[in-house]
Amino acid sequence: MSTGPTNKKMTVKSVAEILGVSTATVSNAFNRPDQLSAGLRERIISESALLGYYGPNPAARSLRTGATGVVGIMLAEHLAYNFTDPCAIEFLQGVAEVLDKAQVNMLLMPGRQEFYKEKSLEAIPERYILYGPPRDLEILQRIETQRKPVVTVDFSLPSHLSVNVDNYGGASAAAKHILEQTTGAIAVIGIRLCDSGKLQTMENQELNDKSLSVSCQRLDAYLCAANEAGRPISLDRVWSTDESTWMHGVEAAERILSTEPRPEGLLCMSDQFALAALSVARSMNIRVPEELKIVGFDGTPESKRYHPELTTVYQPSLEKGRLAAKMVLNPNDYESLVLPTELMIRESS
């Protein structure tokens, strides 16, 4: 009857009492091995497990020490969207790999103000990785005032570490490549270049803030490269979609490939878009690369598996995640980083 955990709630106090030691000793057994003999420590640890006490209550410990062992991953948007984006997933995979190994928990947090209304959830994590600029920037202030280690990814914040990739360089290489391979019109499928929330061209639209949006940095590179080549891309051939999903890509590609004159080159800001365009081209009987050259962005695994294999700009998403996680755990060992991107010329261009 008396074996196994009792159903009574165990605390340092009750454990100490049962084992006949003081609460300080129990606490030390779990937190400061050097404060007691190895033998006693071992005895306490194993006996308390038998009693159903597996370690200090996290809430109480956290209240007392301020430490939680949790890293917050703040995502720019709704949580669910990120599980839709291969890049975000690879990034999270990299983060998970490192944090898991370091025995710290990952708390996923949406970047919308409303989530935090009248709660101070931002107090839970001890460290933060911000993946993209949170949709509601006020959240940043609340995180800032806590003076916790913060690493930003795909954007930068004064006096915080950041991990970025060379979006401009990659997009520029992609555009130059497409410009070389074509003589006719070139179109662009971009991601949230403006805030309209629907598929539309950028004609007469206001661009989002370039410093906060990698899409706008990429567009900038495309447009500059085209201008330098003396073949400017007009804004009515630059399309903005709300999200980087297959569906949105299909929709955009269908519109674009029905315009006259039909573009000969398609610069896509994600592989999802490019793959969708490839599929639309196939069903419209447009031959790729003969009649249409397509370049993607991201270099996701699927881009290499598809046929024809996709020409794309590789960015090291997995590595971005690993680095961000390592940085946030040991901020002093690192400096901000811009990782290279690389144009992978394959079959679609």
Added chain:
Amino acid sequence: MSTGPTNKKMTVKSVAEILGVSTATVSNAFNRPDQLSAGLRERIISESALLGYYGPNPAARSLRTGATGVVGIMLAEHLAYNFTDPCAIEFLQGVAEVLDKAQVNMLLMPGRQEFYKEKSLEAIPERYILYGPPRDLEILQRIETQRKPVVTVDFSLPSHLSVNVDNYGGASAAAKHILEQTTGAIAVIGIRLCDSGKLQTMENQELNDKSLSVSCQRLDAYLCAANEAGRPISLDRVWSTDESTWMHGVEAAERILSTEPRPEGLLCMSDQFALAALSVARSMNIRVPEELKIVGFDGTPESKRYHPELTTVYQPSLEKGRLAAKMVLNPNDYESLVLPTELMIRESS
């Protein structure tokens, strides 16, 4: 000078003092709107935000009330692996959708004992979703003793809600279909059918526990269907890999398609495997479906995008996630569920 949050740490106490009300009133403003006038409440909320107090400290609140507003998602394995598996990702997407909307945080937790050694992290979440049986089953006990709502997915636990899919039915349909389409040998690529950790056939191997492993349930269905058709599949044609990744799939497919006589049908326990097999077949110049029929499992989006389109068993991963999340938030409104699977016959068989 006095505008904006001070850098001093704000608490109910200091806020109450500054605003000239009692701590009880501040607390009530944040937790029990009915306990004070709307006007006062509003004033307190907005003034404290100005002071840099956005709500009660979660650790203290949680210590006091026992509530944390966090749902733990316990994954069977290392965290990172799940970001590799399209099914897990879709599942997480579904979970995220619902939890995000319900304003609760998701804490990702690995299912390995070592992570919890001498900590009682399991105390943090208020509710649990267990996605697959945790690798170290002792963890279950620790969760159990807390008497918190638990929903299991892809396995079941006595007296807890569960969400499962009809693995047996789906696998059975897949096998029957392949048996109809072929006359020659049939091979299987399975996921962790035994615990060897490497690619190998199941000849003379001990199968994992059927009640805990969906793979073994699927295998069971394949083998029964084959027996019923009078064309038993011998265990040296049943391969087990350690993880459902493209790489493992390629490796397995290369081995299998080099055996003599070459199989005419391939039953794959994931779309990743099936897609990898398709790719290997292509590079070995084996025509699909003419010379080789392939069926996958999962019905991931990619299976439909690939050419040839993959015949596969669809399971509603996204819906599984949504349901698990809804269940765990409102356990009393639900009963355990087995969702249907569906054979999607497409081009690869």
Added chain:
DNA sequence: TTGAAAGCGTTACCAT
């Protein structure tokens, strides 16, 4: 509507 105070489970200091 308010004020006072107990107590949630820890940890860390200071003694012993």
Added chain:
DNA sequence: ATGGTAACGCTTTCAA
């Protein structure tokens, strides 16, 4: 090496 105890920030009861 161990024990006693104050304090972490909060919620909630009770009395006013």
